[in-house]
Amino acid sequence: MPNSVGTVETQRAVVFDRDRPLTLDSGAVIEQVEVAYETYGELNPERSNAVFICHALSGDAHAAGVHPGDDPDRPGWWDNIVGPGRPLDTDRFFVICANVLGGCRGTTGPSSTDPATGQPYGLRFPLLQVRDLVTVHRALLAKLDIEKLLAAIGGSLGGMQALQWSIDHPGEIDGALVIAASARLSAQNIAFSAVAREAIMRDPDFADGDYYENERRPDRGLGLARMIGHITYLSEQSMREKFGRRIQDAETPRYGFDVDFQVESYLHYQGQSFVERFDANTYLYLGRAMDYFNPFDDPVEVQHRLESGKTGFLVLSFDSDWRFSTTHARDLAGELRAAGGPVTFREISSSHGHDSFLFPTPDYHRTVAGYLDRLAAAAGIASG
Amino acid sequence: MPNSVGTVETQRAVVFDRDRPLTLDSGAVIEQVEVAYETYGELNPERSNAVFICHALSGDAHAAGVHPGDDPDRPGWWDNIVGPGRPLDTDRFFVICANVLGGCRGTTGPSSTDPATGQPYGLRFPLLQVRDLVTVHRALLAKLDIEKLLAAIGGSLGGMQALQWSIDHPGEIDGALVIAASARLSAQNIAFSAVAREAIMRDPDFADGDYYENERRPDRGLGLARMIGHITYLSEQSMREKFGRRIQDAETPRYGFDVDFQVESYLHYQGQSFVERFDANTYLYLGRAMDYFNPFDDPVEVQHRLESGKTGFLVLSFDSDWRFSTTHARDLAGELRAAGGPVTFREISSSHGHDSFLFPTPDYHRTVAGYLDRLAAAAGIASG
Numbered sequence: 001m002p003n004s005v006g007t008v009e010t011q012r013a014v015v016f017d018r019d020r021p022l023t024l025d026s027g028a029v030i031e032q033v034e035v036a037y038e039t040y041g042e043l044n045p046e047r048s049n050a051v052f053i054c055h056a057l058s059g060d061a062h063a064a065g066v067h068p069g070d071d072p073d074r075p076g077w078w079d080n081i082v083g084p085g086r087p088l089d090t091d092r093f094f095v096i097c098a099n100v101l102g103g104c105r106g107t108t109g110p111s112s113t114d115p116a117t118g119q120p121y122g123l124r125f126p127l128l129q130v131r132d133l134v135t136v137h138r139a140l141l142a143k144l145d146i147e148k149l150l151a152a153i154g155g156s157l158g159g160m161q162a163l164q165w166s167i168d169h170p171g172e173i174d175g176a177l178v179i180a181a182s183a184r185l186s187a188q189n190i191a192f193s194a195v196a197r198e199a200i201m202r203d204p205d206f207a208d209g210d211y212y213e214n215e216r217r218p219d220r221g222l223g224l225a226r227m228i229g230h231i232t233y234l235s236e237q238s239m240r241e242k243f244g245r246r247i248q249d250a251e252t253p254r255y256g257f258d259v260d261f262q263v264e265s266y267l268h269y270q271g272q273s274f275v276e277r278f279d280a281n282t283y284l285y286l287g288r289a290m291d292y293f294n295p296f297d298d299p300v301e302v303q304h305r306l307e308s309g310k311t312g313f314l315v316l317s318f319d320s321d322w323r324f325s326t327t328h329a330r331d332l333a334g335e336l337r338a339a340g341g342p343v344t345f346r347e348i349s350s351s352h353g354h355d356s357f358l359f360p361t362p363d364y365h366r367t368v369a370g371y372l373d374r375l376a377a378a379a380g381i382a383s384g
Numbered sequence: 385m386p387n388s389v390g391t392v393e394t395q396r397a398v399v400f401d402r403d404r405p406l407t408l409d410s411g412a413v414i415e416q417v418e419v420a421y422e423t424y425g426e427l428n429p430e431r432s433n434a435v436f437i438c439h440a441l442s443g444d445a446h447a448a449g450v451h452p453g454d455d456p457d458r459p460g461w462w463d464n465i466v467g468p469g470r471p472l473d474t475d476r477f478f479v480i481c482a483n484v485l486g487g488c489r490g491t492t493g494p495s496s497t498d499p500a501t502g503q504p505y506g507l508r509f510p511l512l513q514v515r516d517l518v519t520v521h522r523a524l525l526a527k528l529d530i531e532k533l534l535a536a537i538g539g540s541l542g543g544m545q546a547l548q549w550s551i552d553h554p555g556e557i558d559g560a561l562v563i564a565a566s567a568r569l570s571a572q573n574i575a576f577s578a579v580a581r582e583a584i585m586r587d588p589d590f591a592d593g594d595y596y597e598n599e600r601r602p603d604r605g606l607g608l609a610r611m612i613g614h615i616t617y618l619s620e621q622s623m624r625e626k627f628g629r630r631i632q633d634a635e636t637p638r639y640g641f642d643v644d645f646q647v648e649s650y651l652h653y654q655g656q657s658f659v660e661r662f663d664a665n666t667y668l669y670l671g672r673a674m675d676y677f678n679p680f681d682d683p684v685e686v687q688h689r690l691e692s693g694k695t696g697f698l699v700l701s702f703d704s705d706w707r708f709s710t711t712h713a714r715d716l717a718g719e720l721r722a723a724g725g726p727v728t729f730r731e732i733s734s735s736h737g738h739d740s741f742l743f744p745t746p747d748y749h750r751t752v753a754g755y756l757d758r759l760a761a762a763a764g765i766a767s768g
Contacts, residue, residue, distance in 0.1 A: 026639065123641070127639050127640060127641075184629060185629070186620060186624055186629075187620075187623035187626070187627040187629065187647040188615065188618075188620045188623045188624070190629070190645050190647050191615045191623065191647050192615060194611070194643075194647070194648045194651055195608060195611045195612050195615065195651070197641065198608055198611065199583065199608060201641070202587075202604040203586075204588055220586040221586075224582055224583060224586060224608075227575075227578070227579045227582065228579050228612065231575045231576060231579065234572075236570060236571075236572045239570070239571035239572045239575065240570055240571050240572075242571070244571055245568060245569070245570075245574070245678075253676060255410065255511050256511060257507070257511075257581065257585070257668060257672060259578075261571075261574050261578075261675070263571040263575050263578070264574065264578045267575055267578055288641060291645070292637060292639065294629075
């Protein structure tokens, strides 16, 4: 595996506990928070080369490399951008990725045990804001004795975390790479989010979120939510090229209500494989955090904060992304500029829709690598 | 109600029965078919002024006017285009609208009683093609002793019926007005259709389609399907203008999983009101007919047929329609032209997305009125 970070293991850290619990933006308190995270590369002696990856709704801490015993052909979800010589160059940068608060992949979330009851939280887990996810990332950094990030980078919900982090904690991040994201969901975005949430909550097996001890989980609803989401992650063009109207495993249609077209088969597979690794409550909590995300709610305060720090922004969109289209990115770049932040905006051509941030499109990777390179040069980090 | 057709009543006709059953394109047989239909205006002595409205998935025979006792402010679904002096001018034309085969608003469909068992058909109703819907429309016309249509007109699935009718029965229609439709669903269209179908079929109350005698119907699934569909009927722009990120009945968010944003409230209302008037099985049958719709499957045969008839085509799209975008319409117009059909293609500017065909946009109504006027002049029908 040339350029791969090789074998990695997920680590865990308790970042809030009874003596120092987590207080959320809403005022709600979570007594204990454990974080699952991975790191790639080495922290330099100046502790100045840390790059934090913020993951999207369905992501996790396993961004790169391969877990011991795993199929080497199935590395972490963003492996193509992390490694020696890759844009997030592990020969130069200390790359960190942590499962978000509310997650279901090692970090405390609604499926975790509530210390107060000894039962899984379920919907008794407090509602989260993107700001709270950032609070937990920062607590992890404190645990790692890292005071400053060279960069925070993320796509979709990940980009929203990088953005909120930069606004709330000016001077803590040299550069925020906000990719395929938005400053706020549109009515259409909220509408898709609402039907996905309804799909889960209308599933009788959802049991008001208390399904963990039951024989059945809300797999039908969660699978359906994922299918809906997936349509919005792909572009019409990529679906046409990938599937067209082709029939699955046959030349002619079978004419019936079962899966017949390839695109149906694909969506079913996506839904099914998702329920095997993801928790329905986490889907609800993170989806709702996106709905309510609104970092420019108080533009005067944002301006005040951005002026006091020196964070630069790289805002990237993809021309085939219709979930968070270039209009979203351009509006975001405009608001950042109006608030005084140094902003580079680029639209990348890619046919993969919203999912484009996961693909190694050369222009995209070059843009990310170039931006990180300039941040590194400004911070006095030796080139790779 | 100036220009209204006034009070109307839905009529019923048995168009196939045991002595002359309906044989579908698939070879399946339906023993008895009753059709619910309405007419507006008068058939002229030459029987040459009939205009047939083909309705979309969720439509019915009640296109215009008001049923006795109904709220005069809630006329039929296409009232704005039908009436004296309106584009479908009832002073000149005899306008017919019939609920489609497979429907649930008076015409035989899966909720009808299967004469063979005395029980509702449910999923034992045979699968339908758009061609079969046309067969039943034609049987109704035969019953009304009408041999030829001045025009067939419809939006979405309605446009598909007008298109299939013109291709299969050359010379039977002077002009087909195919609005916000497509010659075939794209992979993305099929994907949305698939998740809507899954929403219904995954509802435990669906009971394999045999829910008619049960206490509960698959309302959650059908409501969800309608919510998904509705997002694709509106444009992003119209949703932004109509709802933005506004909170329902409040200034500030309530922060929770219940309905909070106006757009969520709107979608819930749409879903809820739909289940009160629509049958889940009909949704499945008509949706699947759209998935499989493919009238140009044999282009040589289409060319042969179109050349033998003299049907003209008006193909209309709306610039904000992303369900059946202008690309669909332009492709359709191109295929019709290649097959030798006289085609007029127009893209209309309207912000209402796919639903634009239901709105009285002046340019749209002028275009329809002008096209019908030319058809009428060619047929020697006196101007209004």
